[in-house]
Amino acid sequence: MVSVTAPSAPASALTRGVGDAYDILQERGFLYQCSDEAGLRRALAAGPITFYGGFDPTADSLQIGNIVLAMAMAHLQRAGHRAIAVVGGGTTMIGDPTDKTDARRIMTREEIEANAQVIKGQLSRYLDFSAGRGLMVDNAEWLLNLNYIDFLRDYGRYFSVNEMVRAETYRARLETGLTFLEFNYMLLQAYDFLELFRRHGCVLQIGGSDQWSNILAGSQLIRRADGGQAFALTNVIVTDATGAKMGKTAGGLTVWLDPAKMAPYDFYQYWINVDDTLVAQYLALFTFLPMEEIRDLTAAGGAALRPAKERLAFEATALAHGREGAEKAQATARSVFGGATYGTTTDGGGGAGGDAPISALPAREIARSRLEAGISALDLLVEAGLADSRNAARRLIEGGGAYLHDARLENRTVTTADLQDGALLLRQGKKRYRRVMAV
RNA sequence: GGGUCGGUGGCAGAGCGGUCAAUUGCAUCAGACUGUAAAUCUGACGGGCUGACGCCCUACGGAGGUUCGAAUCCUUCCCGGCCCA
Numbered sequence: 001m002v003s004v005t006a007p008s009a010p011a012s013a014l015t016r017g018v019g020d021a022y023d024i025l026q027e028r029g030f031l032y033q034c035s036d037e038a039g040l041r042r043a044l045a046a047g048p049i050t051f052y053g054g055f056d057p058t059a060d061s062l063q064i065g066n067i068v069l070a071m072a073m074a075h076l077q078r079a080g081h082r083a084i085a086v087v088g089g090g091t092t093m094i095g096d097p098t099d100k101t102d103a104r105r106i107m108t109r110e111e112i113e114a115n116a117q118v119i120k121g122q123l124s125r126y127l128d129f130s131a132g133r134g135l136m137v138d139n140a141e142w143l144l145n146l147n148y149i150d151f152l153r154d155y156g157r158y159f160s161v162n163e164m165v166r167a168e169t170y171r172a173r174l175e176t177g178l179t180f181l182e183f184n185y186m187l188l189q190a191y192d193f194l195e196l197f198r199r200h201g202c203v204l205q206i207g208g209s210d211q212w213s214n215i216l217a218g219s220q221l222i223r224r225a226d227g228g229q230a231f232a233l234t235n236v237i238v239t240d241a242t243g244a245k246m247g248k249t250a251g252g253l254t255v256w257l258d259p260a261k262m263a264p265y266d267f268y269q270y271w272i273n274v275d276d277t278l279v280a281q282y283l284a285l286f287t288f289l290p291m292e293e294i295r296d297l298t299a300a301g302g303a304a305l306r307p308a309k310e311r312l313a314f315e316a317t318a319l320a321h322g323r324e325g326a327e328k329a330q331a332t333a334r335s336v337f338g339g340a341t342y343g344t345t346t347d348g349g350g351g352a353g354g355d356a357p358i359s360a361l362p363a364r365e366i367a368r369s370r371l372e373a374g375i376s377a378l379d380l381l382v383e384a385g386l387a388d389s390r391n392a393a394r395r396l397i398e399g400g401g402a403y404l405h406d407a408r409l410e411n412r413t414v415t416t417a418d419l420q421d422g423a424l425l426l427r428q429g430k431k432r433y434r435r436v437m438a439v
Numbered sequence: 440g441g442g443u444c445g446g447u448g449g450c451a452g453a454g455c456g457g458u459c460a461a462u463u464g465c466a467u468c469a470g471a472c473u474g475u476a477a478a479u480c481u482g483a484c485g486g487g488c489u490g491a492c493g494c495c496c497u498a499c500g501g502a503g504g505u506u507c508g509a510a511u512c513c514u515u516c517c518c519g520g521c522c523c524a
Contacts, residue, residue, distance in 0.1 A: 177519065241477075269475075276476050303474040337475055392468085395483060399469040411490090429468075431475050 019045030021079035025235075027291055028284040030072045032209040035219060035232035043203060043231065044081070051076055051204035052084035052196050054139075054189070054211075055123070056092050057115035061258035062122045064270070065238070065245055067320075068285055070126040072206055072235045083127050083134035084202055087116040090143030091188050094181055112140070122257045125319060135200075139192045151191075158224040159187055159217070167213035186214050193218025197228055209234040238285060241275035257320050264321040265360040268329035269431070271313035276301070279308050287315035332360035336433055358425070363435040366424075371438055374413040377402065381409075384436050386428040396428060403427035 021044050025031050034040055043049055053073045055066060062070075077083040089112045120129075120136050127134050164170060164186060170178060193215070196202035205215045215232040222230040240246045246255075255270050256262040274282055280298040283289060289297075289311070297308040310330070318326035335357035364384050366375070378393040381402060387393035394411065396402045402409040404418060405425050416438070418424060424436040 272475060274476080276474090279476095303476085305476075306474060309474095309476085333475080387468095389486065390488090391486065392484085394489095396469065399483065401469040429470090 018048050018080040021076050021081060024075050024079060025072055028075070029281055030068070030075070030235045030285065032234040032236045033212055033232070034234075035216060039229070040204065040231045040233065043229075044079075048080045048082055049204060050082040050084060050196075050200050050202040051206060052086050052193075052202050053206045054086040054088050054091075054192070055119055056088045057112050057119055058092055059256075060115050060118055061256040061261050062119055063257065064255045064286075067126070067257075068235055068238050069206065069208060070123055071285060074126045074288075076206070077127060077134060082132070082200075084196060084200060085120070085123050085127060085129075085134070085136045086192060086196070087119060087136060087138045089113065089116055089138040089140035091139060091185060091192070093140075094185050094188060109140075113138075118258065122320075125322075137196075139188075139195075142195050143188055143191070146191075155187070155191060155194075155221065155225065158221055159190075164213075164217075167217075169210070169213045186217050189214040190217035190221040193230065194221050194225060197222045197226065197230055203229065204231045204233060206233045206235060208237050210237060238281075241278060259321060259325070263360070263362045264317055264325040265329045265332055265362060267320060268313045268317045268326065268333060271316050272309050272333065273431075274309060274312065276305055279305055279312060282316075283308065283312050287312060287319070289315060328360040332358050336361065337431070358433075358435065361425075361433050361435045363423075363437055365437050365439045368416065368438040371414065371416045371419070374415045377404075377409055377411050377414055380414050380424070380436065381426065381428075384424075384426050384434045386426055386432065386434055401429045 019041070022037070022041050051073070053069050055062070055069070073083050073085070089109075092112050093109075116138055123129075123136070129136055164183070165174065167186070169186065170183065173182070189211075193202070193205050205218055207215055212232070212234050215234065219230040219232050222228040238246050253262065253266070255267060257267075259267075271282070271286075280294060283294040283297065284291065287294075297311060298305065313333075314326050314330055317329055321329075362385075366380075366383065377397060378387075378390045381387040381393035381396060382390055386402070387396055393402070397409060397411050400408060403426065404414070405420055406427065409426075414424070419438055422438055424438075426434045426436060428434075
């Protein structure tokens with residue numbers, strides 16, 4: 001790995017300079033493709049550049065699949081480069097055909113804007129949006145006012161349909177059906193890049209490898225329309241052990257960053273339950289730990305990998321939910337799973353944040369009066385969110401997978417006599433806990 | 440617009456008049472084994488009721504129809520692929 005000498009790094013506590021950014025991304029396993037590695041290395045080394053990555057406001061929260069890009073951007077930014085996070089408020093109104101079986105649902109402006117706000121908040125945990133360091137823009141700003149005729153005349157000429165049809169992005173969709181609406185997505189994303197090039201001197205776009213053709217189209221448009229040079233870089237699409245895109249818990253839940261959609265405890269658990277073979281990769285991608293430390297942590301195999309997983313979970317949770325959230329989640333997890341400690345985290349003890357050791361467990365409430373009258377175990381499991389229906393709850397109990405206070409729960413009536421410290425501690429299977437508080 | 444093929448449970452994909460709540464694979468859930476891992480084995484896997492045998496309801500794109508009986512046949516509408524224009 002050849003290190004390119006950087007002239008000088010701008011202010012802030014940088015241990016490595018602007019020219020090291022490429023190496024950092026490479027050694028951490030982010031990179032998938034680059035349109036011109038030598039050229040990009042030169043550009044990076046020649047001083048801070050402006051780069052961008054896009055996020056689609058299709059949901060009211062980011063999920064961990066989006067973090068890979070955020071982390072890659074964060075590394076670039078930490079190396080001294082200027083980040084632009086583009087929220088695809090305009091493009092979302094079209095629908096990206098990439099890797100979708102069906103056309104995306106078209107959303108209203110209001111939904112999109114609300115989502116964009118949330119996403120910005122979440123991204124600021126990873127990226128610095130202070131003046132001069134980074135900014136966030138919504139491409140609706142320029143896309144919504146495009147005039148069709150003008151756009152065709154000024155830019156349509158630079159796009160070759162032959163080329164587009166050959167793009168991997170569209171090939172699959174050509175088999176199953178692709179509307180003209182979606183087909184235009186590439187043009188708009190390319191135009192975004194051009195617009196950012198003009199407005200902010202942005203010369204690099206980074207995105208998931210599924211965005212490769214779109215990003216390339218942008219850098220080509222910049223060359224054709226303005227004679228400028230811009231680079232395309234893609235990061236790996238991270239998969240889980242089964243080869244599927246990562247992002248679902250064991251319970252099939254999407255791993256959201258929004259604590260209201262997924263409790264930090266569950267977020268933490270997601271990382272703890274990661275497959276052995278992925279720990280090293282995930283540490284490199286989802287934490288800022290130095291590579292040497294990651295190698296040490298994961299040098300041993302087998303059960304010795306557990307401290308590494310705990311570290312991964314802690315660091316990733318701390319990034320998404322703050323240190324305190326991570327500490328609470330960790331303390332709760334340790335308490336609930338037998339209190340075994342595997343090494344220590346950065347603070348040497350994993351403080352509980354002053355709360356009860358299981359305080360971070362997802363909780364539900366139930367009226368005390370209903371417990372006094374007695375509630376069936378079936379209904380209790382359903383209301384706790386551990387079973388989708390009473391039939392499912394029945395099956396769970398029959399299968400021996402329902403527990404109350406760590407004792408197998410039979411199909412009986414649960415009353416206030418079962419309360420411990422004013423709550424019921426329910427468990428589904430080996431590790432899905434839920435507290436039900438009597439109120 | 441014409442021709443043709445097709446729309447089945449989370450996905451893939453059987454069924455092609457009764458024995459179909461619907462074969463099978465994947466995914467998922469539980470149990471055993473473990474390290475809150477993987478692999479493996481076992482069971483479950485539309486909803487409701489039941490201690491249980493079992494019973495009831497709703498489902499095979501939508502709406503009608505034929506029939507004792509339809510996911511299976513007919514009509515029509517909607518949606519999609521392919522070929523032609």
